[in-house]
Amino acid sequence: MTADAPAQTPRIWTAALIVIGDEILSGRTQDKNVAQVATWLNVQGIRLKEVRVVADDMDAIVEAVNLLRARNDYLFTTGGIGPTHDDITVDAIAQALEVDVVIHPVARAMLDGYYATRGGLTEGRLRMARVPDGAELIENRMSGAPGIRIGNLFLMAGVPHITAGMLDALTGTLEGGLPLLSVTLGCWVAESEVADLLGSTERAHEGCQIGSYPFFREGRVGANFVIRSTDQVRLDACALALTSALEATGREVTPGGI
Amino acid sequence: MTADAPAQTPRIWTAALIVIGDEILSGRTQDKNVAQVATWLNVQGIRLKEVRVVADDMDAIVEAVNLLRARNDYLFTTGGIGPTHDDITVDAIAQALEVDVVIHPVARAMLDGYYATRGGLTEGRLRMARVPDGAELIENRMSGAPGIRIGNLFLMAGVPHITAGMLDALTGTLEGGLPLLSVTLGCWVAESEVADLLGSTERAHEGCQIGSYPFFREGRVGANFVIRSTDQVRLDACALALTSALEATGREVTPGGI
DSSP states (O other): OOTTSOOOOOOOEEEEEEEEOHHHHTTSSOOOHHHHHHHHHHHTTEEEEEEEEEOSOHHHHHHHHHHHHHHSSEEEEESOOSSSTTOOHHHHHHHHHTOOEEEOHHHHHHHHHHHTTTTOOOHHHHGGGEEETTOEEEOOSSSSOOEEEETTEEEEOSSHHHHHHHHHHHTTOSOOOSOOEEEEEEESSOGGGGHHHHHHHHHHSTTOEEEEEEEEETTEEEEEEEEEESOHHHHHHHHHHHHHHHHHTTOOOEETOO | OOTTSOOOOOOOEEEEEEEEOHHHHTTSSOOOHHHHHHHHHHHHTEEEEEEEEEOSOHHHHHHHHHHHHHHSSEEEEESOOSSSTTOOHHHHHHHHHTOOEEEOHHHHHHHHHHHTTTTOOOHHHHGGGEEETTOEEEOOSSSSOOEEEETTEEEEOSSHHHHHHHHHHHTTOSOOOSOOEEEEEEESSOGGGGHHHHHHHHHHSTTOEEEEEEEEETTEEEEEEEEEESOHHHHHHHHHHHHHHHHHTTOOOEETOO
8 A cells, every 4th residue: 555545435334214103104293203313323423324114014114124234234213112012113123133022131120110100010011121132222211111222223212202312322332434514505596597506516526415405485496505525625625616606606605504 | 795795805005105315314304295295195095105215316216116116006206306416316217117318398388488587498497397208297386397297106396395286286186995094092191001901902993903102291191092994983983992991991081182
């Protein structure tokens, strides 16, 4: 290797997310976990690569789990780890991994403590101590039931603020790469008027992607342009070039977006 | 066939949805199209069976399109049909279907009219008239660019209120089955305390599914139980049974949910 050897492309760490639940597919519940998990992953230097929403259906979960855990560094699931009959995530993961479902002694002790003053550990509640054999627990400060980690799989709650607590417990524990940085530039312009300019600016700045997000507000059209890169220097250069190019057409650019 | 022959299970029509866009996977944008499309499909008597969120990446879109269009009656996509370089949905669908991309003459005329007083039809804007060969247009009253229909595929906008307009234009045009009906019952109870009761009630009512959606509000835990069925009589019977069973434990039930 010499100093002139081409720089190695930094490894990109990826994750997938499976959102489990009939309530999302029926439109009853607006999912909030995709955005929450995505944002958290970015900070860990892990890229959310794909998301699937599947029903409370064993075969659908098993199919998605086995495909996505193989082609990503990490796989997260949200939903289906509660105490009721429609909570089948643990069973589905165990089936996908071909392991048994067992009662985790620490989860059982945690639930015992939590429910000591709340009516005791019933059979229904004990369901929340079931894990695929070989799993570790993810701490849950919000309620009694823990999340579950097994291999590169992370089973989280469906209720967003409980998921948030579990993500918090995982912060800093997952190996990742360079975080994806971004700069947003807002402009009162129809994106169609600057489509060519956006394309040529992106092509001229390797390692940067430019996304265009149009909106219609106060009777006017505008767009936010989001530049993403793992390299701060390249990102800044691209943002500067795009700002100059937009200003050269006589438009004002709002750093941070509109 | 006699009057005693078992009733034929009604055909269930299914759809899948592919949400296309880096902005969803980066966490920048909170998706609203899953819930919107799901709710609209329910009214058409079509069940949203699975959702995937994929990046603005040709291979990822093609893979998802070819799998999901084959195993569902309908496939919807949202996002990536605008005028900029990151809008690659039309090209990806054409590649998946192995057809060319062509300029649709009606779309071109619509855009011509729309942009006549808005600076004219530039090359960037003309991109929005590109369709996979053989496609029809879906009306868009909100802005110039139409949605696209080809075979069992429906390409919609990413911006939710434009998607809403396109769904509106499609209302009543897609064959479906019996709409999925639902009843919601709210109760101030920890779902873990009634887990067995929920499971046994569901098992006793064929053709009904009961979902349990816990919450924590005003310092108390509670849950909404959503019963779903395509059969109104069975649905009502199941709702009555669950109400009675919950009331028999000394709890109040709130019809419509809490």
